[in-house]
Amino acid sequence: MTAEPTILVGVWNRNRVENATFEGGWMIGRLDDAGLDLGIWESNFKRFVEVGRVVLLRSGPNSGSIAVITQIIDHNRAMIEGPTTGVPRQSFPFKHITLTPLRVTIPRAIGSGALKKVLEKEGTAAKWESSAWATKRAAIEKRRTVNDFASFKVMLAKKQRTDVVRKAVAKAKKA
Template sequence: MPAQPSNFKRFVEVGRVVLIKAGPHEGHIAVIAEIIDHNRAIIDGPTTGVPRQAFPYRHMTLTPFVLSKLPRGAGTGVIRKQLEKEQTVEKWNKSAWAQKREAIAKRRSLNDFERFCVMLAKKARRDQVRKTLAKASA
């Protein structure tokens, strides 16, 4: 019986870009430089302010981005050059995932008056759409 093809695409591998979910660098991205064991990996984020450190898998999320041909145990300089060459940070910032995280953070940082202004803008937009649709259907 042939093996079933897997739908799983994001593997823990050297060069995989990860999003940090806990700790002082929460929300930043880093790259897996070396796999220590089944619980931890060495990550490094030279362009995002994440220092090289051992980090548990349970506190990171694997992203779809991978640095191609990154050697195992690559140093900070090699990782920085590869990130800049492949423009991985720019790709991450343009991704829907990163933009959604940024929008949520912006929404959470609004004060009461700013939330009120957003509500008024939504009401004005909704009224404009309603009037345009009524005019088009008439």
């Protein structure tokens, strides 16, 4: 009668599993009866630099726009383009972009027209605009551009709302 394989949680080290306890699981390894590691991985990282990854630009004239990685140049830079958002094809450093969870399936070095068709077909811009991340960015930007009088009106509306809630709670406590 053979025993069930032992499951260890640890880190990958020279093709073997070291016993360790880490929350979040760096790597799950199974040892068979002979003690050989079968190497089943569980990664903590979900967003990778890859062709087709939708990115958010953090600097430059198109800051705040989304684009797609069309080609990886080296470990510091990638070619990006956003034909639906007005971002021209250009080399861009990784330190000035943020990877988003969105991804489109495209071949490396795809042309502008074909990329635009793929983005429109998959509705990437609409997916981005409906995401919580984009919604929060839009709200922050709107708050940032509000003038003094508009912020005063917002403050008055908040006071009125608080007063209505306070009166409703007091009425509910009495009853």
